[in-house]
Amino acid sequence: MRISVSSDMDEPVARALLAELRERGHDVRVHGALNPGDDPQWAVCSEAAAREVADGAADQAVVCCWTGTGASIAANKVSGVRAALCTDAYTADGARRWNDANVLALSLRLTSPPLLREILDAWFAASPSDDPEDRRNVERTARLDRARTGT
Numbered sequence: 001m002r003i004s005v006s007s008d009m010d011e012p013v014a015r016a017l018l019a020e021l022r023e024r025g026h027d028v029r030v031h032g033a034l035n036p037g038d039d040p041q042w043a044v045c046s047e048a049a050a051r052e053v054a055d056g057a058a059d060q061a062v063v064c065c066w067t068g069t070g071a072s073i074a075a076n077k078v079s080g081v082r083a084a085l086c087t088d089a090y091t092a093d094g095a096r097r098w099n100d101a102n103v104l105a106l107s108l109r110l111t112s113p114p115l116l117r118e119i120l121d122a123w124f125a126a127s128p129s130d131d132p133e134d135r136r137n138v139e140r141t142a143r144l145d146r147a148r149t150g151t
Contacts, residue, residue, distance in 0.1 A: 004058035006031040006045035008065045011108045016116055017062060024124070029058060042070040046105075050075035050083065053102050061103045072105035079149045082141065088115070089122035096126035100138045 003026045007014035010033045021028050029052060032038050032045030039045060042065040052058035061083075063071035068085045075083035083103035084095035087110055095101035104123055111119070129135070 001060065002027045002029065002058045004029045004031065004049040004052040004061040005034070006042075006049035006061070006063045006071065007033050007108065008040050008042035008045055008071070009033050009108055011064075013106075013108055013111050013113065013116060014064055016113045017064065017106070020117060020120060021062070024120070043074040046071040046074035047078060050078040050081045050103055054078050054080040059102075062106060063103060064106045064108050066107065066109050068105045068107035068110075072103075075103045075105060079145055079151060080142075082138075086119055086123070087111070089118040092119045092122040093126045096123055097129050098134050098137075099141075100128040100134075 003021050005018060005021065005028055014034055018028055018030065018034065031048040033040035046063040049061040049063050053061045063075050063083065065071040072083045072085040075081050081103050082099055082101045083105050084099060084101040085105040086092040086095055087107060092104065
């Protein structure tokens with residue numbers, strides 16, 4: 001899978017994220033502080049990673065900042081992106097299953113390497129629900145997105 005990753009800071013958990021994704025066999029594209037010469041601002045690098053998902057250059061993305069909040073907000077401004085800030089495995093599973101999230105947002109402050117692995121395990125193990133109610137909710141968010149962007 002092609003995964004676009006952004007981080008506004010060169011933190012140990014961000015490096016662990018890259019290593020873990022590569023160890024799992026993913027093709028990783030890096031933005032922000034972990035890619036020398038990139039703009040490390042959370043709004044800039046999170047948008048870059050999310051845009052790769054929206055444009056089809058990446059299958060999913062993981063965006064990181066100190067709290068994860070700014071990264072998730074910036075990613076969600078990109079049309080077609082459903083970013084979810086996940087601080088535990090249960091939330092990651094639900095985000096993929098019920099919300100069909102395509103961007104995972106993580107806190108560099110709160111996420112330890114063991115927790116990171118649990119979140120990634122849940123994220124990649126889950127798949128979007130086929131339940132009609134869940135699909136209607138995801139489609140509703142897509143309509144909101146289209147109305148906002150005029151597409």
